[in-house]
Amino acid sequence: MAATPPVPAPSGRLRRVGVVLAMLAAGQLLAGALVVLLAEPASTFLALGALLAAIAPWVVAAATLRPRAPGPVTAADALTLLRHLGTGALAAATVLTLGGELAARSWPLVVLIGATLASDAVDGPVARRTGSAGPIGARLDMEADAALVTVLSVLAATVVGPWALAIGLMRYAFVAASRVRPALREPLDFSQFRRFVGGGQGVALLIALVPIVPAPAAAAVVALALALLVVSFGRDVVRLERAQRAAVR
Incomplete structure (x- = not known):
């Protein structure tokens, strides 16, 4: 029997997890500090809150x-960790916005949001090209997306209203529901519609935060994104529940 050829190790490896996480923590604290300096003079309480949010x-x-x-x-x-870094800076900005020390709609913030969202377009192709795609990388990407959208939904809520928070909370509500509904823990088949809707949430929230977009238009864009998200999650819940009932029969 011919020997099975060895599987090549994934390329493009960097430093070990502990070192990279230490670098990420330092970068997030630095980013949070820079945001605080831009909002100076912020109170000590808000500055500390912003730094804690940056590291979250x-x-x-x-x-x-x-x-x-x-x-x-x-x-x-x-x-993907660059998205966590950008999310940390945006989380610090969100705390300062809620404290009235920073405007929710500004061009520097829009540029930061755009750059953070753009990183989502490159990590997947790099993973496939280097042969390093896998469940941990996919989970890291998904959690980075969820954290970023949650922070952006808080920022958008200061512009269009608190109902925008539903966008950021939807995924966590699904995870919470899966703790009591075993059917929701099953893997989902690939869906181009789900991918389109998920990717559009960050774009919609970004549009809502662009200074030149009228507030009514911003609200309409976010409302449409939320409606599509409800439809997407609703479809997935129905499919998973039906699949479980079919399996039981």
């Missing part, structure tokens, strides 16, 4: 990468 996405990244520790982080993972 690190917890999500660390929990997601834990199964790889102490192994290496891939190039695709590093690109």
Whole structure:
């Protein structure tokens, strides 16, 4: 019997998980500090809150990468972690916005949001090209998206109203529901509609935060995004419940 050829190790590996997470934490604190300096003079209480918010996405990244520790982080993972870094800066800005020290709609904030969202377009292709795609990388990408959208929904809520928070909370509500409904824990088949709707949430929230977009138009865009998200989650719930009932029969 011919020997099975060895499977090549994924390329594009970087430093180990612990080192990369330490670098991420330092970067998030630095980003948060820069945001605080831009909003100066912010109160000490708000400044500390902004720094804590900046480091919060690190917890999500660390929990997601834990199964790889102490192994290496891939190039695709590093690109996804840039989204966590941007989310940290945006979380700090959100705290200052809620405290009245920073405007929710400004061009520097729009540029930061756009750059953070853009990183989502490159990590997947890099993972496939380097042969490092896998469940941990996919989970890291999904959690980074969820954290970013949650922060953006809080910012958008200051413009269009608190109902925009539903966009950021929808995915976590689904996860909570899966704790009591076993059917919702089953894997979902690929859906281009789900992918389109999920990718459109960040874009819709970005549009709502562009200074030149009228508030009514911003509200309409966010409302449409939320409606599509409800439809997408509703379809998935119905499919999973039907699949479970069919399996029981």
